[in-house]
Amino acid sequence: xxxxxxxxxxxxxxxxxxxxxxxxxxxxxxxxxxxxxxxxxxxxxxxxxxxxxxxxxx
Numbered sequence: 001x002x003x004x005x006x007x008x009x010x011x012x013x014x015x016x017x018x019x020x021x022x023x024x025x026x027x028x029x030x031x032x033x034x035x036x037x038x039x040x041x042x043x044x045x046x047x048x049x050x051x052x053x054x055x056x057x058x
Contacts, residue, residue, distance in 0.1 A: 003044045004052040012040075 004013040014023040025040075027033055045051060 002050045002052055003041075007053065012037075 002015040012025040013021045
């Protein structure tokens with residue numbers, strides 16, 4: 001499974017082995033949600049998920 005951070009759309013996509021988005025989480029450009037977002041990133045990395053940071057317009 002891959003975790004894609006799309007900073008243009010402000011969404012985190014969870015992508016399965018078939019490159020299909022199976023879940024999405026919206027986030028915002030404020031620091032209010034930064035602690036929970038960082039905790040989730042750490043959990044995803046520890047569980048073996050690949051992290052991708054992207055912009056769909058590139």
